[in-house]
Amino acid sequence: MTMWGYVALGWAITAVVLVSYVAALLWRGRRLIEQVPEGERRWL
Amino acid sequence: MLADAWLIAAKDLRLEWRSRVTLAQIAPFAVLVLVLFGFALDPDRGLLAAATPGLYWVAVLFASVLAVQRAFAVESTESSRDILLLSGVVPSGVFLGKALAISVQLLALEVLLLGGVAVFYGATLRGWLLLAVTVLSATAGIAAAGSLYGVLATGLRVRDTLVPLLMLPVLAPVLLGATRAFEAALEDTPADGWPWAGLLVLFALAYLGAGVAAYGSLLEET
């Protein structure tokens, strides 16, 4: 593999892992917040 | 504290003597691991002789996972923990007692495995003083860390799979140190091994301290 190939691979792995974690986290939040009454939902 | 430790250790060892789980199941398992390494590494290629110290301690670590699980399976029911607490045994005494009982069983196992590597791997056992100090300090470290991480998983459904995941990464330095010290002893260059034995002693003392401190907080669970 060329050096640019390695660079692209490294960045791609990082991006995929982080973006999937962000997506999973936001999805978990949206699913859980439905189970909490509106009056208790508050963020500082 | 020490009297309580003695009480708990005597209780656990009595239970073990009655059930003979370590003797009849864990010890054969550890010997089996040694034999399986023999199959995997082909005794004729000289790999076994070179890898003897490492394989020995890997076998000990696997067996110690089982011994720790066994030690806390005895206490896994809520009621037995309550009885321990109600009987006025101090938590640090419970910790030291558990660690002591595990140590005694592991020491018996390690002596057996030393015979195993001598017979199956053709290892010549030398440097007895270093061997003895290494075995004692590594065992104390494994038992102390095992008693601390073992109790964390009591009462959980996934206890059997969680204990090795919690315990083995923590015990990696023990494997490293004990293997190097054993190498030095078997190669008859004990001077190289003593610093590692020192590391094992420090590890054991650190985890004995951590366990004594942590058990108070852990056992107040209701």
Add this chain to the structure above:
Amino acid sequence: MTIDTNAGGPQHPEPSLRRDEAAAGDARSAPTGTGSRFTRLLGLALIIGGAAVAWLAFVATPPDVVQGESVRLLYVHVPSVSVAYMACMLTTVASAVWLRRRTEWWDLVASSSAEVGAVFTAVTLLSGMVWGQATWGTPWEWDARLTSTLFLFLLLLGYLGLRGATEDRTARGRRSAIVGLLLVPNVIVVNQSVNWWRSLHQDATLFRTDGDFRIEGLQLFTWVFATVVAIGFFVWLLVHRFRVGWLADRAEDRAIDEALAVRRAEGGTGGAP
């Protein structure tokens, strides 16, 4: 603001921020996700910052004199390792504080930081392996930093496994605080022992070149800027993960309350089950 009509159980005083938000034209009465105005603004800044880092790393900076093009990998690898270690440290500190204060807040900080830290440790290991393959010709070297980072990952998995498996919340807090407190010491012990072990073999010094090259000017700026963006991203993830944990606990409380209410309605007397 529909909450005000729900005056039956105002256990949690309404924070003032909500009013500002409503005044600013945000018509929704209650959040439908873990985002807030703070995290949205931070998220926007991070998207811009991330794009800037990519531009700096790929276009603006020259290839390194020693490392060549592979230095561009380090612009993600080094910030992620900094954040991973920071998260691990935060878990240990928060666990220690929890053992003194015993509040849900510190418990959630410790566990959120551990999960986010595990993600960054995974990224560190993977990008490090790619970099190793590119520069050393091997993805793995048994050196102290690599090995202890791998052990950090395993220890974090153990911590998260223990938390996931413990249902009783008090027990969960106690047990995970002990594991969290010992996290950094364990990594240090692994690091020191591997260091000692490898220093006995001379071949370990073969790869000492990675710390040697000098960075300056735009490369240094890119590095620092990427680390700042990564820390911002860590804060964003930490806030969201904290809120997910908080919501999970509230949802669990509610499920238990409902189950109790059903039980009581069935039993009639309201006695203990």
